[in-house]
Amino acid sequence: MALKNLMVVVDTSKPAAARIDAAAMLAARHDAHLTGLFVSAPPALPSYVAGELGDSVIALQQRMAQEIADEAAGLFRQRVELAGIGSRAEWRALRGDPTEVAGIVGRYADLVILGQIDPDRNRDVPPVHPEDVLFDCGRPVLMVPYAGRFPTIGEQVLVGWNASREAARAVNDALPFLETAKKVSVLAVNPKTGINGLGDEPGADISLHLARHGVPVTADHVNARGMDPGDMILNYATDVSADLLVMGAYGRSRLRELVLGGVTRHIMQHMTIPVLFSH
Known part of the structure; x- marks a missing residue:
């Protein structure tokens, strides 16, 4: 099987750039298409709490979520352009449970590229759990460590x-x-x-x-x-x-x-x- 369709899960954490670089390097080597996936989790608020917050607070939350998504998109586009694969890269921003969505979208890729969970991550941001994606997507998962840079993979x-x-x-x-x-x-x-x-x-x-x-x-x-x-x-x-x-x-x-x-x-x-x- 040739690797022609890769997917990398993108976020705004510190390890994200190295993960995107690894995915872009593989896409360049295998002449493959690369999809960057960002999943925005909705606020985990009970309905009665959300009702009491008012429209202005909910609108503020939505703007903040959009700013984070835009930041992730900017990072992805910057790294794929540096790798010279901008014409073969696609950006997708979806809403939902990050692990569940990654598992579903990953079914349409030859290889899913995820990050190792950083123990020092922002606890307010739900992580993508690689083991659940591995079980749900039916595709091989390449897990990139949260620390380090990886100029070669597979030599x-x-x-x-x-x-x-x-x-x-x-x-x-x-x-x-x-x-x-x-x-x-x-x-x-x-x-x-x-x-x-x-x-x-x-x-x-x-x-x-x-x-x-x-x-x-x-x-x-x-x-x-x-x-x-x-x-x-x-x-x-x-x-x-x-x-x-x-x-x-x-x-x-x-x-x-x-x-x-x-x-x-x-x-x-x-x-x-x-x-x-x-x-």
């Missing part, structure tokens, strides 16, 4: 592999990146054996599949030995100078991950490079 790729359905989906969704990468590393952490495991040589089968696509791939496996598997993946990504991590998301229920912890949740919270998630 040195690390694939987190556990032979699950989600991991297989992620590898397939990431083929446009993998086929053009300079180097791809496949990593299995605490690999299982047996019919549902990774075989005698963990990572060999998926590496052979990728090699048949012309991907320059190597495979490795490690045992965490008490270390969190998510930390092991992130440390390995640093060791191989990866600028993109590819992995399946939520191989077990989100509720179970919330209670027991899990690799997906850990990576989403502690990622240091862009991550392509698929479910």
